[in-house]
Amino acid sequence: MAYVITRLCQRVGACVDVCPSDSIHFVDDNPEWPTYYIDPDTCIECGACEAECPQEAIFHEDEVPEEYKDDIQKNIDYYQSGPGKDQV
Ligand code: SF4
Numbered sequence: 001m002a003y004v005i006t007r008l009c010q011r012v013g014a015c016v017d018v019c020p021s022d023s024i025h026f027v028d029d030n031p032e033w034p035t036y037y038i039d040p041d042t043c044i045e046c047g048a049c050e051a052e053c054p055q056e057a058i059f060h061e062d063e064v065p066e067e068y069k070d071d072i073q074k075n076i077d078y079y080q081s082g083p084g085k086d087q088v
Helices: 014-018 048-052 070-080
Strands: 003-005 058-060
Touching: 003 048, 003 070, 014 048, 048 058
Parallel strands: none
Antiparallel strands: 003 058
16 A cells, blocks of 8 residues: 555655655656656655645545546556666
């Protein structure tokens, strides 16, 4: 279980600064990976990012709205087969 950044993310970046486990990553100018992502293996579920996000784009995995549920797997894929596999 982890927190998940959904497609509502506008890349403000406030979440990155408050994450105590350095679990939030992104890549520049890559349309395939347009938002920030949370590493589900290192997130300690503190909730700091959710509270900080002005877009309200971050949810606990159990509370992701139905229309954004695909973003749970997108966050996982970022670290397993996307740019994140080289960032951790
Ligand atoms: Fe980082 Fe806490 Fe957000 Fe997990 S819930 S990504 S540990 S700020």
